[in-house]
Amino acid sequence: MLPPEKIASILLAERLPLTAFIASVTRDFHLAEDVFQEVCVKAVGRAAEFETETHVVNWARLAGKNRAIDILRARDGRHVGLSDEMLEVLAQEWPQTSHADAMQEALGHCMRQITPNNRELLRLRYFERRNCTDVAAIMGRKIETVYQALARLHKTLGECVRTRLQNTAIS
Numbered sequence: 001m002l003p004p005e006k007i008a009s010i011l012l013a014e015r016l017p018l019t020a021f022i023a024s025v026t027r028d029f030h031l032a033e034d035v036f037q038e039v040c041v042k043a044v045g046r047a048a049e050f051e052t053e054t055h056v057v058n059w060a061r062l063a064g065k066n067r068a069i070d071i072l073r074a075r076d077g078r079h080v081g082l083s084d085e086m087l088e089v090l091a092q093e094w095p096q097t098s099h100a101d102a103m104q105e106a107l108g109h110c111m112r113q114i115t116p117n118n119r120e121l122l123r124l125r126y127f128e129r130r131n132c133t134d135v136a137a138i139m140g141r142k143i144e145t146v147y148q149a150l151a152r153l154h155k156t157l158g159e160c161v162r163t164r165l166q167n168t169a170i171s
Contacts, residue, residue, distance in 0.1 A: 004047040010056045011040050018060055025068040039064045110160035
């Protein structure tokens with residue numbers, strides 16, 4: 001039996017991987033955050049049921065997936081996301097926290113290397129979930145310029161993260 005404080009600590013340490021997994025169901029990061037918070041409250045309330053850290057994380061992943069599907073069905077009347085079989089494969093292959101932490105650190109490092117203008121472009125497109133037409137209008141750019149800038153940023157960030165992870169693994 002794990003104390004509620006330990007459950008909270010485990011879930012907060014696993015916040016990003018769990019939220020990313022839930023977002024793979026919802027396709028909406030903000031909704032995934034809401035689901036994650038609900039799962040945390042439930043988990044702390046059921047602390048006596050958990051025996052290990054792995055048990056907590058696996059339960060949270062399954063509870064998050066089920067809650068996300070319930071919310072989507074209530075909104076749209078159906079769920080058109082990944083199949084249960086695909087989500088099960090994804091859950092089994094999900095990266096361990098240490099690898100996810102290294103990737104997050106690498107991405108954070110790489111994000112600090114890009115210009116503030118490019119960070120704003122990414123914020124508008126991915127965090128505010130605006131379409132490229134809206135981003136172009138807000139930033140006073142042509143839509144083709146936005147598409148090209150995003151393609152360059154994806155390539156640059158991908159190469160930077162891969163290089164950073166390789167250099168970290170070597171040292």
